[in-house]
Amino acid sequence: MVNHQVDLPETALSRRRLIASLLAGGAVAATAPFLSGSASAEESGATTTAPPHRDAADNAALNAALERESRMAATYAAAVAKTSGDDQAALLLIHDHHVAYAQALKGYLATSANSASSQPLAAPAASITAIAQQMASLEEETVAIHTNSLATLRGINAAMLVASIITVEARHVAALNIIGGTSPIAAA
Amino acid sequence: MTNNNPSLISRRSALRTGGAIVAGGAALAACGGSSDAGTIARIGSVPEIEKLETEHVSDVALLRTAMSVEKMVAVMLADQRMTSLAEANVSPYLTKYSASHETNMSVIAPLVTARGGQTVSEPNAKLMTSYGDHALELVEEGKTPGDVLNLMLGLESLVAATYQYFVSLTNEAALRADMMRLGASSSRRAAVAAQLIRGGTKGFVPALNDKGEELTATLPTAFGALNAVQVLLGPLNDIGTRSPLSMETPSLNSMLY
Numbered sequence: 001m002v003n004h005q006v007d008l009p010e011t012a013l014s015r016r017r018l019i020a021s022l023l024a025g026g027a028v029a030a031t032a033p034f035l036s037g038s039a040s041a042e043e044s045g046a047t048t049t050a051p052p053h054r055d056a057a058d059n060a061a062l063n064a065a066l067e068r069e070s071r072m073a074a075t076y077a078a079a080v081a082k083t084s085g086d087d088q089a090a091l092l093l094i095h096d097h098h099v100a101y102a103q104a105l106k107g108y109l110a111t112s113a114n115s116a117s118s119q120p121l122a123a124p125a126a127s128i129t130a131i132a133q134q135m136a137s138l139e140e141e142t143v144a145i146h147t148n149s150l151a152t153l154r155g156i157n158a159a160m161l162v163a164s165i166i167t168v169e170a171r172h173v174a175a176l177n178i179i180g181g182t183s184p185i186a187a188a
Numbered sequence: 189m190t191n192n193n194p195s196l197i198s199r200r201s202a203l204r205t206g207g208a209i210v211a212g213g214a215a216l217a218a219c220g221g222s223s224d225a226g227t228i229a230r231i232g233s234v235p236e237i238e239k240l241e242t243e244h245v246s247d248v249a250l251l252r253t254a255m256s257v258e259k260m261v262a263v264m265l266a267d268q269r270m271t272s273l274a275e276a277n278v279s280p281y282l283t284k285y286s287a288s289h290e291t292n293m294s295v296i297a298p299l300v301t302a303r304g305g306q307t308v309s310e311p312n313a314k315l316m317t318s319y320g321d322h323a324l325e326l327v328e329e330g331k332t333p334g335d336v337l338n339l340m341l342g343l344e345s346l347v348a349a350t351y352q353y354f355v356s357l358t359n360e361a362a363l364r365a366d367m368m369r370l371g372a373s374s375s376r377r378a379a380v381a382a383q384l385i386r387g388g389t390k391g392f393v394p395a396l397n398d399k400g401e402e403l404t405a406t407l408p409t410a411f412g413a414l415n416a417v418q419v420l421l422g423p424l425n426d427i428g429t430r431s432p433l434s435m436e437t438p439s440l441n442s443m444l445y
Contacts, residue, residue, distance in 0.1 A: 051359055082197035088387035097410040104411075128389070143372060151365035156356060163355040163368050167348050167412025172381035175406045179389055185280055188376035 055156035056112070061149040062158055063114045066105040069165075070116035070143055073098040075138060077125040079131050087128040090179075094135070096171055101165050108161060133180035139172045245445040246303035247363055250354045252444040253312065254367065255296050257350050260311035260320055261343045262289035269328040274336045278384065280339065285377055290345070290357050300367065317391035319435050326422030326433060335421050339387050341404065342419035342435055344378035347371065350437045352412045375412075382406040 076095035080088055098180050106113045121138055125131050153159045177187045197348040206255045243249070264270065265286040274282055275379045297307045311320070321340075351371025385389055385404040418432040425431065 049359075051361075086388065086390040086393075090392035093393050093407060097407070100410045133281070134378050145369055147365050147372070150355070151362045151366055153361055155365075159361070159364055163371075164411040165354045166352045166368050166372055167352050167375050168407065168410060170348075171379040171407055172374035174376035175383060175392060178380065178383050178387075184383060185284065188372065188379045 003104075016052050035104060038177050046048065051156045051159075052154060055153075058153050058155050059112045061152055062109055062162075063112075063116075065146060065162065065165075066102055066109065066113060067116045068142055069105060070118055071101040071121050072138065072142060073102055073119045075120040075122055075124070076135070082094045082124050082126070082129055083131065083161050086128060091131070091135075092141055094176075097168060098146070104161060104165075108158060128179065129181055130174045136173055136176035136180050136182075139169055139176060143169045143173060230371060235414050245357050246439070246445075247359050248300060248303045249445045250357055251296055251300045251303070251363075251444050252305055252365075253438050253442070254350065254354065254370070255300070255308040256310065256312035256444055257291045257315065257438060258286060258292045258296070258370075260315055261310050261347055262286045262293075263342060264320060264324060265289070265340065267324050268396060269324050270336050270339065273327060273331065275332055275333045278333070278336055278340075281380070282336070285340065285344070286374065288377070290372075295370065299363070303354050308444055312438065312442060312444070315436075315438065318393065318442070319433060323419065323421060323435070330422040330430075335379055336387070338404075340421050341378055341381035341385065342417045342433075344374045344381055344418045346435050346437065347418065348378060349373035349412065349414055353414050353437045355393070374435055379406050 074094055076091055076098060080091045080095055083091055102116065107114070122134055125134050143166055146162050146169070150159055150162050150166070153162065174187045178184050226440070255395065263286075265282050271279065271282055293309075299308050326338060348371045351367045351374070354367050358364045361422055382404050383406055385391075386406070392406045394408050395403045397403055414437065416434040416436045418434055420430045421433050422430055
């Protein structure tokens with residue numbers, strides 16, 4: 001028996017064209033609901049562009065914040081060594097806060113984190129009153145640094161992290177000012 | 189030999205018909221809107237469903253809401269139920285902090301108008317209904333001067349948490365910093381209130397009393413918390429304790445759009 005392969009010429013409606021049409025039709029059918037959905041979303045009038053969750057452009061400001069927090073922690077570590085009792089416990093608590101901030105910033109930056117200095121920002125004074133005044137002043141500066149950087153941060157996650165740090169550091173300022181001898185009514 | 193397979197439904201005609209069906213389906217799907225999906229044909233008259241207006245949490249909405257929260261706190265701190273119960277050394281704080289919140293409103297007002305919004309001069313009605321009015325009632329019923337400081341601490345913590353939360357919703361980066369400047373001032377006032385309740389460096393650290401109850405701490409957490417602010421207010425109940433009043437930051441249903 002001899003089998004003959006019959007080659008038919010490409011007609012206007014060939015099998016190949018039909019399959020291509022089917023695939024194209026299927027693709028259109030699959031995307032039609034999405035296309036129609038996006039059209040109605042446009043009609044709903046959403047006009048604002050949401051800020052990005054994170055942005056590499058923030059890394060410089062966040063590394064500066066990391067450096068500051070690392071040095072604040074080092075300053076508190078020196079102050080803790082000069083105090084005792086409740087005063088020491090209080091300063092150790094604030095020291096731990098700053099360590100947590102440095103760790104959080106480092107974790108956020110991940111491989112983009114620079115090596116932060118652990119050089120204290122000041123040599124601690126002798127008494128708890130003087131130390132509190134000194135640290136309140138440094139905390140005030142830190143709050144200002146973070147608040148100013150917040151105005152430039154593009155990524156919303158970085159902004160949220162820095163905002164959560166500012167909230168508590170502002171408390172540090174007022175609490176330390178009171179210990180430093182400022183009248184409570186004038187401390188806030 | 190040529191394979192000839194005559195059939196009523198040939199492969200070619202099946203493909204042709206299938207193609208026509210898919211193309212028709214695609215055309216119908218593209219024409220149909222998503223709003224009609226899932227509707228069932230009904231007999232008889234059906235009332236028209238009025239769609240709710242879609243509101244967006246814009247920067248203006250956040251600023252207007254912040255104004256309403258500032259006003260709420262200013263009003264609550266100046267409320268006669270608070271001022272009449274406050275001890276002499278606490279009264280100046282009520283006056284000063286209430287005035288500070290009024291001042292904050294005048295700081296926010298130009299930010300609202302510059303963005304085409306309308307300023308707010310009334311306390312946030314939803315939050316007053318949710319917990320503001322109840323908090324003042326509890327202070328009145330409790331007749332405990334300590335409740336004044338507890339509520340002051342709670343309210344200042346609430347304002348600080350509100351601005352911190354709003355940072356996550358604000359589009360303009362510069363506005364986030366403006367909000368946090370206001371939030372930080374409330375944070376400082378909260379620290380002062382906490383120091384008035386439990387002063388000295390001892391008061392910085394969270395601790396428990398002899399009964400195992402949590403004492404007020406000036407620095408209760410390392411990071412600013414966004415959970416509801418809990419305040420113990422009012423008279424003791426039958427078992428000698430007080431239920432905490434929970435105060436939440438504004439959410440989608442309490443914002444002023």
